[in-house]
Amino acid sequence: MSEISPLRRRMIDDMTIRNLSPATQRSYLHAVTKFSRYFGRSPDRLGLEDVRAFALRFFFGITLGHGEIPERIAYARTPAKLPTILSGDEIVRFLEAVPSLRTRTALTTAYAAGLRASEAVHLKVRNIDGERGIIRVEHGKGGKDRNVMLSAQLLAILRVYWRLARPEVWLFPGRDETKPIDVQVLYSACRSACAAAGIDKKVTVHTLRHSFATHLLESGTDIRIIQVLLGHNNLSTTARYTKVSDTLIRSTTSPLDRLTLEVVPPG
Structure with a gap:
């Protein structure tokens, strides 16, 4: 080398x-x-x-596509496309098609809190604050920490998950419990669940995040709150200076609370 x-x-x-x-x-x-x-x-x-x-x-x-310049620059950006969004019914079918309790809970958490895949896998048990109704996301994109709301239904799901799995440090540990679950496990689960649920869309962890934001918008949640929940501070100049209090974050209903989801996989 x-x-x-x-x-x-x-x-x-x-x-x-x-x-x-x-x-x-x-x-x-x-x-x-x-x-x-x-x-x-x-x-x-x-x-x-x-x-x-x-x-x-x-x-x-x-x-311009002139043929006299044969060499093309690799990894050129493709035109921006609208993100794939799942309906509420599709979210339920998708999540209930994940057979593993740990992986299902991780993906449910990603949707309920609008987390990136890397943020979901790096959650620690201590980041779940049931008393304050807050999830603390540490070292998100750009190294930023932020708080997101802890859905009442998600808290109930996490409590069942904790009683069965007993995670100690990492909320979703990998095979080596000193490390978090590999993000590739979530990606693989998304592909399998899509096929099992009969959903004819390309679904990734980020699709759950897009769906989270879209469902909040559709329910009338203020765009400034959504920007803070997603950790986006560059969507507009105003967003950089917008601060949302923990009280407002706690009072924001997660879209998961509008769905009925089976907690423990059958079998």
Whole structure:
């Protein structure tokens, strides 16, 4: 294996300090590598004019599709599409099609609180505050902590889950109980549950998060509250300065409370 250059190592360290995800880091490194290879020089020896030239290459080669530039830049962004949303009935069918208690509870929590997959798997038992009606999400995207509402039905489900599974540190531990459940387990469960429930949509953990936000909007929840619950502070300039109190978060009803969900998988 070739040794990592000091410049590449510095970039990796800078991205790690800023809590960029591994996928984002790979994407950024790939882009810089393509930029460097195009000019045949180290990126620290390239300037603004080189950036402009590379951008023009992208414009003529990709945007205009000129055949005289055969090489295409990999991992180009696809056009933005509307996210897949599940109806309330589909949420129930989907979650009840997950046979594992631990995985079903993790996915139910992701929907009930609008969590990212990484946030759901990294929940700790101590993050569930039943008395205050709050779930504490630690080190979310961008390293930010936030509070989200703890659904009354979710609390009941978590109590049943806790009595049966007895998690100690991680709310959803992996096979090695000193580590959280692997996020790939959730992804795999989503694919299987979709097929089992007969849902003809591509459903991921993020689909549950999109559905959470959409269902809240449809029920009349203020968009500013939803922005805070999702940990989004860049949707608008106003959102950056909007602060929602814990009292308001506690009083916001999770969409899960409008559904009837079987807690323990049969069998």
